[in-house]
Amino acid sequence: MAAEPARTVRVVRTMGTVFSLDVRGPATERVGAALDAAGAWLEHVDEVFSTYRPQSQISRLAAGTLALSRCSPEVWEVMRLCEAAERRTRGYFSARYAGGPGFDPTGLVKGWAVERAAAMLAASGADAVCVNGGGDVQTHGGPWRIGLAHPLVRGALAGVVLAPPGASLAVATSGAAERGPHILDPRTGRPPAEPPASLTVVSRSLTDADVHATAGYAMGAAARSWLESLPGTEAQAVTPSGEVWTTSGFPPPA
Numbered sequence: 001m002a003a004e005p006a007r008t009v010r011v012v013r014t015m016g017t018v019f020s021l022d023v024r025g026p027a028t029e030r031v032g033a034a035l036d037a038a039g040a041w042l043e044h045v046d047e048v049f050s051t052y053r054p055q056s057q058i059s060r061l062a063a064g065t066l067a068l069s070r071c072s073p074e075v076w077e078v079m080r081l082c083e084a085a086e087r088r089t090r091g092y093f094s095a096r097y098a099g100g101p102g103f104d105p106t107g108l109v110k111g112w113a114v115e116r117a118a119a120m121l122a123a124s125g126a127d128a129v130c131v132n133g134g135g136d137v138q139t140h141g142g143p144w145r146i147g148l149a150h151p152l153v154r155g156a157l158a159g160v161v162l163a164p165p166g167a168s169l170a171v172a173t174s175g176a177a178e179r180g181p182h183i184l185d186p187r188t189g190r191p192p193a194e195p196p197a198s199l200t201v202v203s204r205s206l207t208d209a210d211v212h213a214t215a216g217y218a219m220g221a222a223a224r225s226w227l228e229s230l231p232g233t234e235a236q237a238v239t240p241s242g243e244v245w246t247t248s249g250f251p252p253p254a
Contacts, residue, residue: 111210
Protein backbone atom coordinates (compact mmCIF):
# COMPACT_ATOMS: atom_id res chain seq x y z
CA MET A 1 0.00 0.00 0.00
CA ALA A 2 1.40 3.40 -0.99
CA ALA A 3 2.22 5.75 1.85
CA GLU A 4 -0.05 8.73 2.35
CA PRO A 5 1.51 11.92 0.93
CA ALA A 6 2.76 14.55 3.35
CA ARG A 7 -0.01 16.97 4.23
CA THR A 8 -0.27 20.33 5.98
CA VAL A 9 -3.58 21.85 7.09
CA ARG A 10 -4.00 25.42 8.30
CA VAL A 11 -7.27 26.83 9.69
CA VAL A 12 -8.16 30.53 9.44
CA ARG A 13 -11.22 32.04 11.11
CA THR A 14 -12.36 35.23 9.40
CA MET A 15 -15.29 36.67 7.40
CA GLY A 16 -17.61 35.07 9.94
CA THR A 17 -16.66 31.54 8.86
CA VAL A 18 -13.84 28.98 8.90
CA PHE A 19 -11.35 28.50 6.08
CA SER A 20 -9.24 25.35 5.80
CA LEU A 21 -6.05 25.48 3.73
CA ASP A 22 -5.07 21.90 2.86
CA VAL A 23 -1.75 21.30 1.10
CA ARG A 24 -0.22 17.99 -0.02
CA GLY A 25 3.50 17.59 -0.54
CA PRO A 26 6.68 18.36 1.37
CA ALA A 27 6.33 21.08 4.02
CA THR A 28 9.02 23.28 2.52
CA GLU A 29 9.86 26.77 3.70
CA ARG A 30 8.24 28.12 0.54
CA VAL A 31 5.00 26.25 1.24
CA GLY A 32 5.00 27.51 4.84
CA ALA A 33 5.45 31.09 3.66
CA ALA A 34 2.60 30.64 1.18
CA LEU A 35 0.31 29.34 3.94
CA ASP A 36 1.15 32.42 6.03
CA ALA A 37 0.52 34.71 3.05
CA ALA A 38 -2.76 33.02 2.13
CA GLY A 39 -4.05 33.31 5.70
CA ALA A 40 -3.03 36.97 5.86
CA TRP A 41 -4.73 37.55 2.51
CA LEU A 42 -8.06 36.16 3.75
CA GLU A 43 -7.90 38.36 6.86
CA HIS A 44 -7.01 41.38 4.69
CA VAL A 45 -10.06 40.75 2.50
CA ASP A 46 -12.28 40.80 5.57
CA GLU A 47 -10.70 44.07 6.73
CA VAL A 48 -11.38 45.69 3.35
CA PHE A 49 -14.76 44.23 2.38
CA SER A 50 -16.63 43.39 5.60
CA THR A 51 -20.04 45.05 5.81
CA TYR A 52 -19.96 44.46 9.59
CA ARG A 53 -16.73 46.35 10.30
CA PRO A 54 -17.45 50.09 10.42
CA GLN A 55 -13.86 50.90 9.43
CA SER A 56 -13.71 48.62 6.39
CA GLN A 57 -13.41 50.36 3.05
CA ILE A 58 -16.79 49.00 1.95
CA SER A 59 -18.51 50.30 5.10
CA ARG A 60 -16.86 53.69 4.80
CA LEU A 61 -17.73 53.84 1.10
CA ALA A 62 -21.38 53.14 1.96
CA ALA A 63 -21.32 55.75 4.74
CA GLY A 64 -19.87 58.37 2.41
CA THR A 65 -16.73 58.83 4.51
CA LEU A 66 -14.40 57.34 1.87
CA ALA A 67 -14.25 58.35 -1.77
CA LEU A 68 -14.14 55.60 -4.37
CA SER A 69 -11.01 57.20 -5.81
CA ARG A 70 -9.20 56.48 -2.52
CA CYS A 71 -10.21 52.81 -2.29
CA SER A 72 -7.65 50.05 -2.71
CA PRO A 73 -7.07 48.33 -6.07
CA GLU A 74 -8.89 45.26 -4.73
CA VAL A 75 -12.10 47.27 -4.38
CA TRP A 76 -11.85 48.42 -7.99
CA GLU A 77 -11.17 44.86 -9.14
CA VAL A 78 -14.16 43.47 -7.24
CA MET A 79 -16.42 46.23 -8.56
CA ARG A 80 -15.46 45.33 -12.13
CA LEU A 81 -16.06 41.64 -11.44
CA CYS A 82 -19.49 42.42 -9.92
CA GLU A 83 -20.50 44.55 -12.89
CA ALA A 84 -19.50 41.77 -15.30
CA ALA A 85 -21.35 39.20 -13.17
CA GLU A 86 -24.52 41.29 -13.20
CA ARG A 87 -24.44 41.45 -16.99
CA ARG A 88 -23.66 37.75 -17.34
CA THR A 89 -26.51 36.69 -15.02
CA ARG A 90 -29.12 39.03 -16.49
CA GLY A 91 -29.32 40.89 -13.20
CA TYR A 92 -29.92 37.85 -10.98
CA PHE A 93 -26.59 38.57 -9.33
CA SER A 94 -26.04 42.14 -8.21
CA ALA A 95 -23.81 43.89 -5.72
CA ARG A 96 -26.22 46.81 -5.64
CA TYR A 97 -28.93 47.05 -3.04
CA ALA A 98 -32.37 46.58 -4.55
CA GLY A 99 -33.76 50.01 -5.35
CA GLY A 100 -30.69 51.84 -4.10
CA PRO A 101 -27.17 52.91 -4.99
CA GLY A 102 -25.28 51.05 -2.24
CA PHE A 103 -22.55 48.50 -3.00
CA ASP A 104 -22.36 45.12 -1.24
CA PRO A 105 -20.08 42.59 -3.00
CA THR A 106 -20.57 39.90 -0.33
CA GLY A 107 -21.93 37.41 -2.86
CA LEU A 108 -18.68 37.45 -4.83
CA VAL A 109 -15.90 38.31 -2.42
CA LYS A 110 -15.55 35.01 -0.53
CA GLY A 111 -15.21 32.90 -3.67
CA TRP A 112 -12.80 35.41 -5.19
CA ALA A 113 -10.70 35.47 -2.01
CA VAL A 114 -10.56 31.68 -1.75
CA GLU A 115 -9.63 31.32 -5.41
CA ARG A 116 -6.70 33.71 -4.95
CA ALA A 117 -5.59 32.01 -1.72
CA ALA A 118 -5.55 28.65 -3.51
CA ALA A 119 -3.51 30.15 -6.36
CA MET A 120 -0.95 31.43 -3.83
CA LEU A 121 -0.55 27.93 -2.42
CA ALA A 122 -0.35 26.30 -5.85
CA ALA A 123 2.39 28.76 -6.86
CA SER A 124 4.49 27.63 -3.88
CA GLY A 125 5.18 24.30 -5.54
CA ALA A 126 2.73 22.26 -3.46
CA ASP A 127 1.73 18.96 -5.04
CA ALA A 128 -1.99 19.58 -4.51
CA VAL A 129 -4.09 22.30 -2.87
CA CYS A 130 -7.62 22.49 -1.49
CA VAL A 131 -8.99 25.66 0.12
CA ASN A 132 -12.45 25.41 1.69
CA GLY A 133 -14.19 28.59 2.81
CA GLY A 134 -17.48 27.81 4.53
CA GLY A 135 -18.25 25.01 2.06
CA ASP A 136 -17.06 26.79 -1.08
CA VAL A 137 -14.01 24.97 -2.40
CA GLN A 138 -11.16 25.65 -4.84
CA THR A 139 -8.68 22.89 -5.68
CA HIS A 140 -5.52 22.52 -7.74
CA GLY A 141 -3.87 19.19 -8.34
CA GLY A 142 -5.59 16.29 -6.72
CA PRO A 143 -7.31 14.00 -6.50
CA TRP A 144 -9.75 15.52 -4.01
CA ARG A 145 -13.18 14.24 -2.99
CA ILE A 146 -15.59 17.06 -2.18
CA GLY A 147 -18.73 16.20 -0.27
CA LEU A 148 -21.94 18.12 -0.95
CA ALA A 149 -23.95 18.63 2.24
CA HIS A 150 -27.57 17.56 1.96
CA PRO A 151 -29.80 20.58 2.68
CA LEU A 152 -32.68 18.50 4.05
CA VAL A 153 -30.91 15.71 5.98
CA ARG A 154 -28.49 16.89 8.65
CA GLY A 155 -25.16 15.11 8.46
CA ALA A 156 -25.91 13.46 5.11
CA LEU A 157 -24.39 14.12 1.71
CA ALA A 158 -26.30 14.95 -1.45
CA GLY A 159 -23.33 13.81 -3.53
CA VAL A 160 -19.55 13.74 -3.88
CA VAL A 161 -17.55 15.52 -6.56
CA LEU A 162 -14.14 14.17 -7.56
CA ALA A 163 -11.44 16.67 -8.52
CA PRO A 164 -9.12 14.48 -10.65
CA PRO A 165 -5.31 14.60 -10.56
CA GLY A 166 -3.85 17.63 -12.26
CA ALA A 167 -7.16 19.48 -12.49
CA SER A 168 -8.30 22.80 -11.08
CA LEU A 169 -11.86 22.55 -9.82
CA ALA A 170 -14.19 24.84 -7.89
CA VAL A 171 -17.43 23.93 -6.09
CA ALA A 172 -19.87 26.47 -4.65
CA THR A 173 -23.27 25.90 -3.05
CA SER A 174 -26.10 28.34 -2.34
CA GLY A 175 -29.14 27.65 -0.23
CA ALA A 176 -30.99 28.39 2.99
CA ALA A 177 -30.02 25.32 5.03
CA GLU A 178 -27.16 26.90 7.00
CA ARG A 179 -28.06 30.59 7.22
CA GLY A 180 -31.79 30.58 6.59
CA PRO A 181 -33.35 32.57 3.72
CA HIS A 182 -30.76 35.24 2.90
CA ILE A 183 -30.59 35.33 -0.90
CA LEU A 184 -32.95 37.80 -2.55
CA ASP A 185 -33.91 38.33 -6.16
CA PRO A 186 -32.01 41.60 -6.67
CA ARG A 187 -34.52 42.76 -9.25
CA THR A 188 -37.36 42.76 -6.72
CA GLY A 189 -35.64 42.79 -3.33
CA ARG A 190 -37.79 39.79 -2.32
CA PRO A 191 -37.01 36.09 -1.86
CA PRO A 192 -36.89 34.18 -5.16
CA ALA A 193 -39.89 32.26 -6.41
CA GLU A 194 -39.54 28.45 -6.31
CA PRO A 195 -35.91 28.30 -5.14
CA PRO A 196 -34.21 24.93 -4.69
CA ALA A 197 -33.26 23.71 -1.24
CA SER A 198 -29.67 23.96 -2.44
CA LEU A 199 -27.86 24.60 -5.69
CA THR A 200 -24.26 23.48 -6.27
CA VAL A 201 -22.19 24.76 -9.19
CA VAL A 202 -18.93 23.20 -10.42
CA SER A 203 -16.43 25.01 -12.64
CA ARG A 204 -12.71 25.83 -12.77
CA SER A 205 -13.03 29.22 -11.04
CA LEU A 206 -14.59 29.66 -7.60
CA THR A 207 -15.30 33.32 -8.34
CA ASP A 208 -17.53 32.21 -11.21
CA ALA A 209 -18.99 29.20 -9.39
CA ASP A 210 -19.96 31.36 -6.40
CA VAL A 211 -21.65 33.96 -8.59
CA HIS A 212 -23.47 31.38 -10.69
CA ALA A 213 -24.71 29.48 -7.62
CA THR A 214 -26.08 32.70 -6.11
CA ALA A 215 -27.68 33.84 -9.37
CA GLY A 216 -29.09 30.40 -10.12
CA TYR A 217 -30.66 30.18 -6.68
CA ALA A 218 -32.26 33.59 -7.21
CA MET A 219 -33.62 32.43 -10.60
CA GLY A 220 -35.51 29.55 -9.05
CA ALA A 221 -37.06 27.22 -11.63
CA ALA A 222 -35.38 29.01 -14.54
CA ALA A 223 -31.89 28.17 -13.30
CA ARG A 224 -31.53 24.74 -14.86
CA SER A 225 -31.65 25.78 -18.51
CA TRP A 226 -29.49 28.86 -17.84
CA LEU A 227 -26.80 26.84 -16.09
CA GLU A 228 -26.90 24.24 -18.87
CA SER A 229 -26.03 27.02 -21.33
CA LEU A 230 -22.91 28.22 -19.49
CA PRO A 231 -19.62 26.89 -20.87
CA GLY A 232 -17.43 24.95 -18.47
CA THR A 233 -20.17 24.92 -15.83
CA GLU A 234 -22.19 22.09 -14.33
CA ALA A 235 -24.73 22.07 -11.52
CA GLN A 236 -26.72 19.93 -9.13
CA ALA A 237 -29.83 21.02 -7.24
CA VAL A 238 -31.82 19.46 -4.43
CA THR A 239 -35.46 20.50 -4.59
CA PRO A 240 -37.56 21.27 -1.49
CA SER A 241 -39.17 17.83 -1.89
CA GLY A 242 -35.77 16.11 -1.88
CA GLU A 243 -35.52 15.33 -5.60
CA VAL A 244 -32.18 15.91 -7.33
CA TRP A 245 -31.54 17.28 -10.79
CA THR A 246 -28.24 17.84 -12.55
CA THR A 247 -27.02 19.45 -15.73
CA SER A 248 -26.06 17.02 -18.48
CA GLY A 249 -22.30 17.06 -17.78
CA PHE A 250 -22.38 17.04 -13.99
CA PRO A 251 -19.58 14.79 -12.69
CA PRO A 252 -20.79 11.22 -12.01
CA PRO A 253 -20.76 9.98 -8.42
CA ALA A 254 -17.20 9.66 -7.10
